[in-house]
Amino acid sequence: VGAMKEIGFSVDKPFWNFLLVVFEKKRQKILPYILSYYSEMEIESEMKIPANLTVPYEPTEEEIVLLKQYVQHYTKREPVFEIRIDEALLAGAIVEFEGKMIDFSLQGRIQKMARGAFQKER
Numbered sequence: 001v002g003a004m005k006e007i008g009f010s011v012d013k014p015f016w017n018f019l020l021v022v023f024e025k026k027r028q029k030i031l032p033y034i035l036s037y038y039s040e041m042e043i044e045s046e047m048k049i050p051a052n053l054t055v056p057y058e059p060t061e062e063e064i065v066l067l068k069q070y071v072q073h074y075t076k077r078e079p080v081f082e083i084r085i086d087e088a089l090l091a092g093a094i095v096e097f098e099g100k101m102i103d104f105s106l107q108g109r110i111q112k113m114a115r116g117a118f119q120k121e122r
Contacts, residue, residue, distance in 0.1 A: 043080045051079040051097035056089040056105075063093075071097055 071079040092105035
């Protein structure tokens with residue numbers, strides 16, 4: 001507690017009790033999963049939808065708006081993107097929401113073409 005106060009981090013009593021239980025039960029390794037779950041629940045409580053957006057570079061505001069419109073068209077809720085950068089995609093994007101994955105990436109298209117070419121040869 002003292003170390004947390006020294007760095008300017010304060011917690012309320014319920015959160016402190018939660019942390020005590022987590023550490024007493026030796027469950028500190030799952031704290032990142034708990035945080036992720038809590039973040040998703042917070043987004044959903046605002047009637048929005050958590051979504052993953054994987055792109056080869058930092059997207060422009062215009063690209064984000066277009067992708068949000070795409071997801072909103074199918075879900076009727078505004079997406080909140082967690083953006084990941086993966087330069088291997090080359091171009092395009094991969095959007096994941098509600099258990100669906102839509103691959104608009106150049107890498108995905110190349111892989112799809114390659115699978116199609118190999119299937120035709122058989």
